Amino acid sequence: MKQLILLSGKGGTGKTSLTAAFAHLAAESQLAGQVILADADVDAANLELVLQPKLIESQDFKGGKVAVIDQNSCASCGDCQAICRFDAINFTEGLYVVDPIACDGCAACVYHCPTESIAMHEQVAGKFYFSESRYGPLYHANLFPGQENSGKLVTLVKQRARLQALDENRELVIVDGPPGIGCPVISAVSGADLALVVAEPTVSGVHDMHRALDTLKHFGVRALVCINKADIFPAGADEIEAFCRQQGIETVGRIPFDLTVASAMVAGEAVTAFQPESAASLAIRQIWKRVAETTGV
DSSP states (O other): OEEEEEEESSTTSSHHHHHHHHHHHHHTSTTTTOEEEEEOOTTSOOHHHHHOOEEEEEEEEEEEEEEEEOTTTOOOOOHHHHHOTTOOEEEETTEEEEOTTTOOOOOHHHHHOTTOOEEEEEEEEEEEEEEEETTEEEEEEEEOTTOOOHHHHHHHHHHHHHHHHHHTTOSEEEEEEEESSSHHHHHHHTTOSEEEEEEOSSHHHHHHHHHHHHHHHHTTOOEEEEEETGGGSHHHHHHHHHHHHHHTOEEEEEEOOOHHHHHHHHHTSOHHHHOTTSHHHHHHHHHHHHHHHHHTO
């Protein structure tokens, strides 16, 4: 079983659109029935918008604890508010109450409460989902606004996808990774056999591609690069290819700017299924062929 992850140093490069296209192309190849899909971008998961899966299972994700004050035993002394470094405890209408969004879960107030009126309670920080899409099983999740521990939720998504792939002897897990280089990316990269970095030929796109490649190098994950909307700034695309050659990184293709991609997203389809002969679809097919060969599936 192999793990392929698609990454981008920044959001909006077309990573999810490419993941959906890969899922479609895998489903119509010798990998049909052999692929598990995972959306590891739990802060803004949207792969399901394209794949339109049928929800099979959902469960709460508990991502930490929050302080709760028992008003029946609270002496209203204010010690908790004085000790809180995060300004999470407010005095409202004669009562001390905890703002669950501001609470960091440090429990300092618990230890300083003279009447032992404060306790740490688990809080639901998000939702985990298992669905069945037209191109295979999909694991995805949604972290609630303002919540932390997205790395743990990413790990849960990937673990469940990996376990099903192992249990059913499936050949490939395709992971739509989060943007950036933070904790969610580190969790998503863990265990990957190959990463495809989707770059765009802009100043910020090139800069953030460098950061993504540095992260993959640090964790010893082999990287490939493809350039999306490459024809909007050919000099920038040339710069990306030149940099990759210097670093010994293969550039597996250029995808042209194509309004068909936007139309496919509106229709809730992978672009390669929506219009197979479009310029973007033809380029993506060649990229998928090279990526599949490199992954060894």
